[in-house]
Amino acid sequence: MAVQPNQQLVLDSSQEQGFISFYRGLPEKAGTTFRVFDRLEYYTVHGQDAIFAAKDVFKTMGVIKYLGAGSNKLESVVLSKLNFESTVRDLLLVRQYRVEVYQNKRSGKQNDWAVAFKASPGNLTQFEDILFGSNDMAESPCIIAVKVTVLDGSRIVGVGFSDATMKKLGVCQFPDNDQFSNFEAILVQLGPKECLLPQDQSQDYAVIKQVLERGGVLVTERKKGEFNNKDNIQDLNRLLRFKKGEQPNSAALPQMDKQTAMCSVAALIKYMELLQDEANFGVFSIETFDLSQYMRLDSAAVNAVNLLPVPGQGGNKYQSIFGLLDHCKTAAGHRLLAQWVKQPLVDLNRIEERLNVVETLVEDTELRQILEQDHLRKVPDFQRLAKRFQRKNANLQDCYKVYQGLEKLPHLLETIEKHSGKHRSLLMAHFNNPLTELLMDFAKFQEMVESTLDLGQVENHEYLIKPDFDENLQALREKMDELEADIKSQLKKAARDLGLEANKTIKLESNAQIGYFFRVTRKDEKVLRNNRNYSTIDAKTSGVRFNSSALRRLNDEYMSAxxxxxxxxxxxxxxxxxxxxxxxxxxxxxxxxxxELDVLTSFAHAATAAPLPYVRPNMLEKGSGILLLEEARHPCLEMQDGVAFIPNRVEFHKDGHMFHIITGPNMGGKSTYIRSVGAIVLMAQLGCFVPCTSAQISIVDAIMARVGAGDSQLKGVSTFMSEMLETAAILRCATSDSLLIIDELGRGTSTYDGFGLAWAISEHIAKNVNAYTLFATHFHELTALADEVASVSNLHVTALTSDDTLTLLYRVRPGVCDQSFGIHVAELAHFPKSVVEFARKKANELEDFHTVSTHGITEMSTEEGSSPAKKRRLAKQDGEELIRKFLAEVRDLPLDGMSQEDAAAHIERLREQVVAAKNPYVNNLIGRQDD
Structure with a gap:
């Protein structure tokens, strides 16, 4: 709950009426726009914004005051500067609102208000100091604009993007399908906070809005006329940075050929008002973004593999891959990691290069720990400092931060240079050599700081020019030194007067606000009572601050100087x-x-800090068709308190099984198993070690998912429609090099429709796409697909049942789950026995009545034993009888008269008799598969 401000908005009646009239006359705004009025010493919000502030900032409606009276009264809430800053930070960075700050022009009119500053989630430039202040930037916001055109019958999507904080523009142009799957992939890769769209009611833009909503991106509609690139060349000539002496000529840029994307760039330049600030001139760069250089991820896959933290939720950092890997010590490292996790690599050489560095840092514990604890944490945010210098709003303290960072880097280089491992040459080429060259470039900068900045005063947190740098400064410095000496002499005088010990029970201190003062502890405060020579400034738990008339006079002179x-x-x-x-x-x-060094060191930290250390994956070229994980674990789940994770094996081979159907009870581990595979593959292509005992991973071009859909009534999308949209994207875009994660497809409609769709989709993927596919399902009949398509195999999660317990083993084994556990769970939930028995009877009737044809269509059958479900049930009954017979024969053995060797041999013969029966149920229990 925010502290209520001391200030109050005080207006006379005419001022009140004038402001109310002005406020009522403002254009209507969206509910996600927050209007603030700058009153110099504090801020005010009104109407619905005041109600929002009362509820969400102060948590009490009691802070609301009213301007005017009767039906014309207007809600009003005062925000202190601290309240304002924290509220704006929450609105822009968490809630994704827009903020407008009005200032009174004071041109002689009482209510001459106009927007002075505004920001949106993708454009934080005007609020950087408020949002980040002296703190390093936690993220670098990105805003995109999108335009769609049709050329020669093909749908072309042009994306322009901008990061005003980093002074960067970019373009990407590509063909897309009617589900805009490529656009969804680039949305994940760029991670924008906001998207500009033309005001267009066509179906294409309606679908784009749905994609943006799924990705949690704020949509801002702009006039169609703003998506016009007729002024682009002139605008870019002013904004872009060209080489020294080079004539600005944006017309020659290769990006200009991407006309649709450049129209989007034009809309961004107008919306962000880049030409209104001369600090933007000549500092922007422009790049072309290649969609194919990174693994494609859709929004469902991002959620399925727990890639990013859920916005607005704190809690355990290990609930996402980003949190798991984020042990970065620099602000720039945090930002780079946030970019990397959304852009897994598909280039084997680049992946291997990252893995080589991580391997070095995993094996050389001393190097890793020294980098983390001694060097990286001391590096300032050079990126943010560079932007402050570019905007010319830096100060001497910023100069000193850069100087201080440069002083630390040689020690970092020396630490790396001492490493003697097999990848030393890579570390030198990638980090030491370029950093050494850059430090040489900064030699003049360091000389300038040393010759101009008074480094002696930095210890007092004062950033001043050296006095001997200028005659006038020299005279003022001498005067300040004399005053400081006189001020220090006052400490001895005060100590004698009060009977205290200087620098122990009485101290002389200073701060930037009030200058010099004396301080004693609360227990010594009694010496000041009734002493007219000394005046108390304030009393706090840390002590009592006070001064004397002489100290006040000297301090006033010192502050003036x-x-x-x-x-x-x-x-x-x-x-x-x-x-x-x-x-x-x-x-x-x-x-x-x-x-980059920080992120790779963070990867190494994560690999060694796991409950079981990660291993380096053996990466194979795309198309190799091999994915083999031994003892695979879910990286996030194993980090949770109280979890003893059960590892499992994963195997795909292009000449063998590429489509795995996983059956088993709810909560048995099916979803965790398939999601862990996605997480491990993604981590490997980031260049990170993985939670396995060994891993062979062919590079995949995409991870696509259809998992756990829920109703989105606010968006008008049902569970079933949502999963059909996701599945349609998979069918359109998946290749033989894609990893597909499908969980419980077909549950959102009738059993027959759902099963029919699940079969048809599975068969299409298995026969025509042949992608690495994990398909978790409750449709046990779907397992019959393995009899018809060679690349399909059946897996199941194991469980044990008894009269009153259900034990989930979380172990994934070959074969089909022998039963459904739904009725057993109903028994554990204490359903009436009559209900349970009737349910079991009806389930058995249905299993006997339905079978699956070779084409995957549900048909009726009365042929005895023809149902796969019935065959499994009969096999289970026969298997249980074999086990009972085995146990009875073992129990009847005359063990007292047998040696240990004879008893073991006799039991082994009995076991061989059971195995010889080739019962599928028994073979599955003991880990054998039918020949």
Missing amino acids: KGDYSDQQKTLVAEIINIAAGYAEPMLMLSNIVS
């Missing part, structure tokens, strides 16, 4: 900042190199 010093040095500071701005590009390069 300090202010004069600051004013005198402003011109010099501006010149230094201007020179430092020339180093912005090398700062960004420094940031890129160090952040």
